[in-house]
Amino acid sequence: MITPPARWETERLVLTPACVADAKAAFESYTADPAVPRYMIWRAHRGLDETEQFMRRCEEGWREGSAFSWSLRLKLDGSFAGMLAARVRGHSVDIGYVLARRLWRQGLMGEAVGALVGWAMSQPGIYRVWAVCDVDNIASARLLEHVGMQLEGTLRRWLVHPNMGEAPRDCLCYAIVKQAG
Numbered sequence: 001m002i003t004p005p006a007r008w009e010t011e012r013l014v015l016t017p018a019c020v021a022d023a024k025a026a027f028e029s030y031t032a033d034p035a036v037p038r039y040m041i042w043r044a045h046r047g048l049d050e051t052e053q054f055m056r057r058c059e060e061g062w063r064e065g066s067a068f069s070w071s072l073r074l075k076l077d078g079s080f081a082g083m084l085a086a087r088v089r090g091h092s093v094d095i096g097y098v099l100a101r102r103l104w105r106q107g108l109m110g111e112a113v114g115a116l117v118g119w120a121m122s123q124p125g126i127y128r129v130w131a132v133c134d135v136d137n138i139a140s141a142r143l144l145e146h147v148g149m150q151l152e153g154t155l156r157r158w159l160v161h162p163n164m165g166e167a168p169r170d171c172l173c174y175a176i177v178k179q180a181g
Contacts, residue, residue: 015070018058025080092128130175149174
């Protein structure tokens, strides 16, 4: 079992375990913004209680060691920026991420994801780090390429993105792996 860093920093971000105390900041920053979850598997939260429930699940993931979610805050002013998650499954780690709309296209998520990928690939028992994104989510695909992941293919009818419709949508699968030998 690997133990991810509880608190870490990138050039412009501080990452700490997601907790219920972050719910209000997350709600005001991104969970209630209908533009943010367009390509996600969740809908914009209608009330703070939904975000609190989500944060409780994040805390539970840390306790169980099954999923690790970090809250991202800007070093500049401490404002809530988004979240990053890693789920360890045997020899692989799958990741997810979300960023407040006011911070899109500034390279912040590339910083966070790049640091997470670097950490995960440095772990002796981890051989694969991967993520998926909706086929229409060009920004996310470019981010994954930017951090060194390679497109492995299209997963047909992989996930329902409720903001795009009720039917499962195709997703692009990106990964970085340790070479054999």
